[in-house]
Amino acid sequence: MSDLLSHRLALLAEHSNLPLLRQCLHGIERECLRVDSHGQLALTPHPSMLGSALTHPHITTDYSEALLEFITGTASDPQQTLDELDAIHRFTYTRLQDELLWSPSMPCPLPDEADIPIAEYGRSNVGRLKHVYRQGLALRYGKTMQCIAGIHYNFSLAEGIWPLLQADDGDRRSPQAYQSSRYIALIRNFRRYSWLLMYLFGASPALDKGFLRGRPHQLEQLDADTLYLPYATSLRMSDLGYQNNAQAGLTPCYDDLDSYTESLHAAVSTPYPPYAALGIKDAAGNWRQLNTNVLQIENEYYSNIRPKRVTATGERPLQALRARGIQYIEVRCLDINPFLPLGIDLAEARFLDAFLLFCALDESPCLAACECGAATDNFLRVVNEGRRPGLTLRRGEQEVGLQQWAGELLERIGLVAAQLDQSLGGEGHAQALAEQRAKVADSRLTPSAQVLQAMRDTGESFTRFAMRQTLRHAEYFRSRPLPDGALARFEQAARESLQQQAAIEAADSQDFDSFVEQYQRSLG
Ligand SMILES: Nc1ncnc2c1ncn2[C@@H]1O[C@H](COP(=O)(O)OP(=O)(O)OP(=O)(O)O)[C@@H](O)[C@H]1O
Numbered sequence: 001m002s003d004l005l006s007h008r009l010a011l012l013a014e015h016s017n018l019p020l021l022r023q024c025l026h027g028i029e030r031e032c033l034r035v036d037s038h039g040q041l042a043l044t045p046h047p048s049m050l051g052s053a054l055t056h057p058h059i060t061t062d063y064s065e066a067l068l069e070f071i072t073g074t075a076s077d078p079q080q081t082l083d084e085l086d087a088i089h090r091f092t093y094t095r096l097q098d099e100l101l102w103s104p105s106m107p108c109p110l111p112d113e114a115d116i117p118i119a120e121y122g123r124s125n126v127g128r129l130k131h132v133y134r135q136g137l138a139l140r141y142g143k144t145m146q147c148i149a150g151i152h153y154n155f156s157l158a159e160g161i162w163p164l165l166q167a168d169d170g171d172r173r174s175p176q177a178y179q180s181s182r183y184i185a186l187i188r189n190f191r192r193y194s195w196l197l198m199y200l201f202g203a204s205p206a207l208d209k210g211f212l213r214g215r216p217h218q219l220e221q222l223d224a225d226t227l228y229l230p231y232a233t234s235l236r237m238s239d240l241g242y243q244n245n246a247q248a249g250l251t252p253c254y255d256d257l258d259s260y261t262e263s264l265h266a267a268v269s270t271p272y273p274p275y276a277a278l279g280i281k282d283a284a285g286n287w288r289q290l291n292t293n294v295l296q297i298e299n300e301y302y303s304n305i306r307p308k309r310v311t312a313t314g315e316r317p318l319q320a321l322r323a324r325g326i327q328y329i330e331v332r333c334l335d336i337n338p339f340l341p342l343g344i345d346l347a348e349a350r351f352l353d354a355f356l357l358f359c360a361l362d363e364s365p366c367l368a369a370c371e372c373g374a375a376t377d378n379f380l381r382v383v384n385e386g387r388r389p390g391l392t393l394r395r396g397e398q399e400v401g402l403q404q405w406a407g408e409l410l411e412r413i414g415l416v417a418a419q420l421d422q423s424l425g426g427e428g429h430a431q432a433l434a435e436q437r438a439k440v441a442d443s444r445l446t447p448s449a450q451v452l453q454a455m456r457d458t459g460e461s462f463t464r465f466a467m468r469q470t471l472r473h474a475e476y477f478r479s480r481p482l483p484d485g486a487l488a489r490f491e492q493a494a495r496e497s498l499q500q501q502a503a504i505e506a507a508d509s510q511d512f513d514s515f516v517e518q519y520q521r522s523l524g
Pocket residue numbers: 025026027028029071072073074075154155156299310327328329330
C-alpha cells in the first residue's frame with residue numbers, strides 16, 4: 001500500500017477529522033426506456049403528467065423521447081439517495097398507464113432507426129438546441145446506440161477535506177486550484193483502476209441481435225434472438241455499445257484541469273471533415289447538427305468519468321469548470337443491474353464510495369503515454385472477457401492476473417472502507433467489500449455471470465429475460481404506492497415544470513440561428 005494513502009487515512013482518522021468522511025455527497029441518475037405492454041419501445045410522447053422534460057429537476061429524458069432519466073438530489077447518505085430514486089420510480093409508475101420501465105441497460109427490440117423518436121423539449125431556443133443536438137447524435141452515431149441506458153453515480157468529498165489535505169501537502173496554490181488538482185488526480189486513478197468496476201458491476205454480457213442492425217461483429221449466438229460473449233461483463237461499454245470511434249483519438253489529457261478543458265475546448269471548436277461533409281442544415285434549410293466539430297458540445301464526449309461543477313442557468317459545463325473549478329465527479333460507466341429494481345443498491349453505492357475515496361487519496365502521478373494505452377486496453381479486456389479464467393491485464397511493463405490485481409486493490413480499498421465504517425458506524429462498507437471479494441474469488445457471483453445463468457436456467461432470450469425482470473420491477477414499484485404527501489409534491493413539481501417551460505418559451509426573443517451562434521461563441 002502506498003505510504004501516502006496510509007498517511008492520509010491516518011490524518012482523516014484523527015478524532016477531529018473523522019466527521020469529514022460522513023460528509024461525502026451523492027447523486028444518482030438512472031435511465032430507462034419506456035416500453036409498451038409487449039416490451040416494444042413506446043412511441044408515445046413523454047407523459048405530460050410527469051411534467052416537462054425540459055425543466056423538471058428529477059424526471060427528464062436522455063436521448064430518445066422514450067428514454068427516461070431519473071435524477072436524485074444530492075445527499076450525504078447514499079440510502080437517502082436510493083430512497084429518493086425509488087420514490088421517483090414509484091411516482092412515474094402512477095403516470096405510465098400500461099407502459100413499463102425496461103430494466104436492463106441494453107435496449108428492448110427497437111423499431112427502424114428512422115422510427116426511434118428523438119426527445120422533444122418544446123419550441124423554446126434551449127429546447128430546440130437540445131433537440132438539434134440529438135439530431136446530430138443520430139447523424140454521427142445512429143439512434144440505436146443512443147437507446148442504451150446507464151447509471152451515473154455522482155460523488156464528491158466533503159469540502160472541508162481539501163484545506164486539510166492541502167495544508168498537509170504544504171501546497172501553496174489557491175484552494176480552488178488545489179481542489180481541482182485533487183479531483184483530476186482521482187480521475188487519473190479512476191482511469192487506472194475502473195476496469196475493476198466493470199468486472200464487479202458490469203451487467204450487459206448479452207443483447208438482442210437486432211441491436212447490431214446487421215453490422216459485422218465478434219459476438220456469439222446464444223439463441224435465435226440473442227448475441228453475447230461468454231466472459232463479457234459489459235457489452236454496453238464495449239466498442240459495440242455506448243462508445244464511438246469518432247472520439248477515439250480524443251482522450252483528453254488528465255494532467256490538470258486546464259489541459260482537460262483545453263482538450264475539450266479544442267474538440268468542440270475544431271471541424272471534423274466527415275461531419276463537415278454532412279453539413280449543418282439539409283437542402284431545405286432544416287438543422288441536422290449544431291455544428292460540424294469533433295464534438296457538437298462538451299456533453300458529447302462519452303467518457304467513463306467526468307469532472308463536474310454545477311452550472312448556472314445558461315452556463316455551459318466547460319464555462320463552469322473554468323470559472324469555479326471541479327466540485328464533484330460523475331461516474332458514467334456503470335451498467336444497470338437488471339436484478340435490482342433501481343439498477344443499483346446500497347452495497348454497490350458503498351463500494352463505489354470506498355473505491356472513489358481510494359482513487360482520491362492514493363498517490364496518482366500523471367499517466368505516462370504507455371499507461372494511457374494500457375488503461376484503455378485493460379478496460380476493454382474486462383468489458384469483453386473479464387470473467388475469462390486466467391485473464392491478465394497490463395500493469396507497467398508486465399501482465400498481471402486480474403484476480404491478483406483485484407485482490408491487491410481490494411486490500412487497499414478495504415482500508416478506506418474500514419475508515420468509512422469507523423466514521424459512520426456499523427460495518428456496511430466492510431460488508432460491501434466482502435461481497436466484491438467473493439465475486440473476485442468466484443466470477444459466477446458477478447451480475448454479468450448471473451444474467452447469462454438466468455437465461456440458461458430458463459432457456460430465455462435476452463429480451464424475454466429482460467421483460468420478466470421489467471414486469472417484476474413494475475409490480476415492485478406499483479405495489480408500494482407513495483404516501484399522499486409525497487404524491488402531492490411530485491404532482492406539484494410536474495405542474496411547476498410545465499409552467500416553467502411555458503415561461504421560457506414566452507420569454508424567448510432571439511431567433512434560433514442567432515441563439516445557436518451565441519451558444520457556440522460562449523466558450524470564447
Ligand atoms: N457536489 C455534488 N456532489 C455529488 N453529487 C452532486 C453534487 N452536485 C450535484 N450532484 C448530483 O449530480 C447530478 C447532476 O445531474 P444533472 O442531470 O442534474 O446534471 P448534469 O449531469 O450536469 O446534466 P446532464 O446529464 O444534462 O449533463 C444530480 O444527481 C445531483 O444530485
